[in-house]
Amino acid sequence: MYLLGISGGIAAYKSAELARIFVRQGEEVQVIMTPGAAKFITPLTFQTLTGRPALIDQFWVSEGEKVRHVELAEAAAVMIVAPATANTLGKMAHGIADNLLTTVYLAAQCPVVLVPSMNERMYRHPAVQDNLERLRRHGCHIMEPASGELACGAYGKGRMPEPQEIADFVRAVLREKDFRGVRALVTAGPTREPLDPVRFISNPSSGLMGYAIARALVERGAEVVLVSGPTSLRCPAGAKLVPVTTALEMYAAVMEHFESCQLVIKAAAVADYRPAAAAEQKLKKEASERVLKLLPNPDILQELGRRKGGRILVGFAMETERAVEHAREKLQRKNLDLIVVNDLTVPGAGFAVSTNQVCIIDRQGRAEELPLMPKEILAHRILDRLRPLLP
Ligand code: C5P
Secondary structure, eight states: OEEEEEOSSTTHHHHHHHHHHHHHTTOOEEEEEOTTHHHHSOHHHHHHHHSSOOBOOTTOOOSSSSOHHHHHHHHOSEEEEEEEOHHHHHHHHTTOOOSHHHHHHHHOOSOEEEEEOOOHHHHHSHHHHHHHHHHHHTTOEEOOOEEEEOTTSOEEEEEOOOHHHHHHHHHHHHSOOTTTTOEEEEEESBOOEEEETTEEEOOOOOSHHHHHHHHHHHHTTOEEEEEEOSOSOOOOTTSEEEEOOSHHHHHHHHHHHHTTOSEEEEOOBOOSEEESSOOSSOOOOOSSOOOOOEEEOOOHHHHHHHTOTTOEEEEEEEESSSHHHHHHHHHHHTTOSEEEEEETTSTTOSTTOSEEOEEEEETTOOEEEOOOEEHHHHHHHHHHHHGGGOO
16 A cells, blocks of 8 residues: 655645556555645545545544554555655654654655655755755655746745656655666667758657666666667656767767676667768759668667677567567577567557567577567566576
8 A cells, every 4th residue: 555645735736646646556545644735635635536535633543453553554565745845854854743644654664755845945944954864864765856936936946746757756666676786778769860950861769668678777776878869758867868869879879888787778779771971051952853872870789799798688679570580580690688579560569659569589589479568567577587687
């Protein structure tokens, strides 16, 4: 069960969406509000979203013989306080238990995630900073507030992050850190090969698969360098982003970073060819036909396969026919440990969709066919397969 604590800040309205996300993930959610929180948003909102009454009253005792706050604390897999106001943080840091939320906190032995949210000057006050430091020492996981427009009209740091970001943070806290000590290089997205200053050759890759892998690695404790072609995605917090545009730039960035990595996952859709010359000025429209001369790009993964040493190399393959057969050949030729194949003819698989249906093939030629699933879940399935290959 997830305990979602809500204290009395204006950001409490965003916690309704957070409760919804947890419920959608299949979690049972028990909301505990401070009396102040109930002035910003009604308990009925949370009761409707979670299917359980939101608790406020400290002296509400359960029917069994157990004391209610201890019972709640024992049932919790994680406790999240969002928003966590300066007042509630101060009480938690000093062991004051004057409402149900702060009382349950003292009894909780599960991981605790705190999401401070307040006016920037309050957030920066040494009293608040000292309390956060204390809570960190007590083992709490504290999420940095976001910067931007605050409800009081000022700009600054103190905003509660978006509910989805909080949910991601919680998931990362709960994940087993089985990639701790591993340095990984992930490539993602398309490359763009310029024809002139305003035109390029590219492909519809969105970067979703590579970014999901980078995020999953960070969640599981790896250090991640993400070499990415142009995408509209947010770099996962904790990964180092190296933005590139062309295949040649990606080649250079990968060669620069791969020496220090034990694991390389190449999810990028690299263009196989580039125009022989990119015009310096915009090409003019002409009535006659134009012939484009293309040069082959270096195969980054194949080169890595040559310089592999003891590293683990994972490639992706997109095929439109005889997918497994082609992928097996690619695994051999590029000297890979695993190859993840999507068959582009399967609906819901491949470019720019949030799901994928793949087959994972290993060095022994064994093929594991996976069902259609969200790329985020697939990323973890790929890591599960990889983990035993690493020292
Ligand atoms: O040979 P093919 O392009 O199908 O292989 C796909 C795999 O090789 C992907 O993992 C992709 O990132 C990688 N690749 C590469 N450099 C290229 C072309 C593909 O690293 N120039």
